[in-house]
Amino acid sequence: MARPFTVMGIVNVTPDSFSDGGEWFDHDAAVRHGIELAAAGATILDVGGESTRPGAAEVDADEEARRVVPVIRALASALPDVTLSVDTTKASVAAAAIDVGATYVNDVSALRHDPRMTDVVAGAGVRCCLMHMQGVPRTMQRAPSYGDVVVDVARHLRERVAAVVDAGVAEDRIDVDPGIGFGKTVDHNLALLRRLDEIVGLGRPVVVGTSRKTFLGRITGRDDPRQRLAGTVATNVLALAAGASVFRVHDVGAVHDALAVAAHVLDGPSRGD
Numbered sequence: 001m002a003r004p005f006t007v008m009g010i011v012n013v014t015p016d017s018f019s020d021g022g023e024w025f026d027h028d029a030a031v032r033h034g035i036e037l038a039a040a041g042a043t044i045l046d047v048g049g050e051s052t053r054p055g056a057a058e059v060d061a062d063e064e065a066r067r068v069v070p071v072i073r074a075l076a077s078a079l080p081d082v083t084l085s086v087d088t089t090k091a092s093v094a095a096a097a098i099d100v101g102a103t104y105v106n107d108v109s110a111l112r113h114d115p116r117m118t119d120v121v122a123g124a125g126v127r128c129c130l131m132h133m134q135g136v137p138r139t140m141q142r143a144p145s146y147g148d149v150v151v152d153v154a155r156h157l158r159e160r161v162a163a164v165v166d167a168g169v170a171e172d173r174i175d176v177d178p179g180i181g182f183g184k185t186v187d188h189n190l191a192l193l194r195r196l197d198e199i200v201g202l203g204r205p206v207v208v209g210t211s212r213k214t215f216l217g218r219i220t221g222r223d224d225p226r227q228r229l230a231g232t233v234a235t236n237v238l239a240l241a242a243g244a245s246v247f248r249v250h251d252v253g254a255v256h257d258a259l260a261v262a263a264h265v266l267d268g269p270s271r272g273d
């Protein structure tokens with residue numbers, strides 16, 4: 001049987017995200033986009049109201065909630081079978097999103113940014129993603145530095161899982177993410193993808209987010225993020241082979257189909273019978 005995988009479609013309700021900023025800022029457009037991504041194969045939709053691109057400024061919690069809550073409410077009613085995720089580091093935004101149907105909290109700070117976030121996740125019993133990030137988005141790309149990036153990221157994620165479990169979140173509701181592009185050079189990102197099995201070895205489902213990111217542009221010479229689909233597909237297929245299970249992408253249809261074919265090749269009978 002082909003290995004299972006989950007495509008998480010990105011619905012950014014922001015005026016300034018690095019690759020699709022402004023495109024879906026209008027609520028109705030964001031909801032329509034989410035419905036299209038679900039039709040293309042996404043079974044999680046990740047709705048974000050604050051850009052985390054390098055250099056981005058923080059958004060006020062009320063403004064962030066105003067952006068994401070109506071979109072999540074509308075998607076929950078239109079797509080009852082789809083898991084709705086809120087991409088936020090703020091407890092009040094997560095709580096408001098959960099109130100209208102979100103059942104997944106994707107926190108790029110691994111629940112460290114807001115001291116109340118763990119209580120919100122534990123109290124609601126929702127699933128969460130703990131992502132590794134060195135520094136904060138405004139300054140994280142200035143001088144990323146590690147001993148061994150893969151060892152350091154794995155250690156951080158292991159510690160965060162333990163801390164979040166201690167604070168009352170069920171371990172089987174926790175996913176982990178190496179945080180491609182978050183306080184990392186091109187070589188750091190490549191090492192994490194090359195040795196992703198060490199992150200998979202933590203024993204929690206691994207989320208990867210390479211979609212349209214800058215390191216793909218550096219390698220291919222594609223400055224326009226929309227031209228980075230082939231690089232996105234390559235990295236997601238390799239991550240599937242290494243054992244990752246959730247793939248956070250903009251181009252859902254293409255990545256879904258690439259993963260479906262790769263999953264059949266990876267897990268079919270060796271002799272074809």
Ligand code: PMM
Nearest residue numbers: 017018052106129131177179180209
């Ligand atoms: N990347 C971005 C935002 N949120 N969440 C997780 N779990 N993993 C990621 O790699 C990740 C994320 C930045 O990309 P965007 O601006 O296109 O949303």
